[in-house]
Amino acid sequence: MKFYDFALAPSPRRVRIFLAEKGIAVPTVQVNLRAGEQFTPAFRAVNPDCTVPVLELDDDVRITDAIGICVYFEASQPEPPLMGTGAQERALVTSWQRIAERDGFYAVMEAFRNVTPRMAGRGLPGPLDLAQIPALAERGRTRIARFFKTMDDRLADREFVASECYSIADITALVTVDFAGWVKLTIPDDCPHLRRWYEQVTARPSAKA
Numbered sequence: 001m002k003f004y005d006f007a008l009a010p011s012p013r014r015v016r017i018f019l020a021e022k023g024i025a026v027p028t029v030q031v032n033l034r035a036g037e038q039f040t041p042a043f044r045a046v047n048p049d050c051t052v053p054v055l056e057l058d059d060d061v062r063i064t065d066a067i068g069i070c071v072y073f074e075a076s077q078p079e080p081p082l083m084g085t086g087a088q089e090r091a092l093v094t095s096w097q098r099i100a101e102r103d104g105f106y107a108v109m110e111a112f113r114n115v116t117p118r119m120a121g122r123g124l125p126g127p128l129d130l131a132q133i134p135a136l137a138e139r140g141r142t143r144i145a146r147f148f149k150t151m152d153d154r155l156a157d158r159e160f161v162a163s164e165c166y167s168i169a170d171i172t173a174l175v176t177v178d179f180a181g182w183v184k185l186t187i188p189d190d191c192p193h194l195r196r197w198y199e200q201v202t203a204r205p206s207a208k209a
Contacts, residue, residue, distance in 0.1 A: 004054040006033045010179040011066050012053035017171045018070045020206035050127045082168050089163045096162035096169035104147040104176035111140030111183045144185050152191035174201050
């Protein structure tokens with residue numbers, strides 16, 4: 001088994017936090033995205049989509065999606081559960097993980113990739129060269145503001161995002177808040193519940209993964 005990672009990238013960080021919560025160690029290969037190693041023939045043979053994370057299993061099966069990798073480890077080592085237990089909780093965790101990813105994580109990616117000079121021609125991750133669209137960066141920033149408010153409302157009377165326990169929804173939301181700092185956006189002063197939650201989850205040892 002082998003985990004392809006880049007220590008500075010937010011997407012594989014979600015997997016690292018997940019593994020840290022589970023107490024799982026996996027041999028890791030660093031792929032330097034800033035140096036363009038994801039586009040080399042050697043890495044294209046691992047993942048033609050030119051992205052990390054990738055989990056390579058012993059039978060050469062490769063899982064090339066962060067959440068897909070987490071699903072694999074949740075099934076392999078169910079304790080502690082990070083994707084819910086029982087039908088209702090699993091559904092809620094899946095739903096809120098998706099909300100955090102769609103409305104938060106992807107919004108930050110949209111804002112970051114469409115305005116950052118070093119991302120010119122890299123409007124989306126993957127093997128294709130795609131032009132930046134500045135209007136999408138502005139839209140992304142608007143979406144991030146809405147994400148902060150949605151999460152603040154959700155956390156007004158609860159400790160964690162999806163259920164009574166820390167879950168992958170919290171992991172995605174945590175990484176999203178930190179990722180938003182890349183476009184100089186932080187939790188607003190009028191989101192005290194989100195700030196309280198953020199201070200709590202960043203104090204977990206896994207947040208340093």
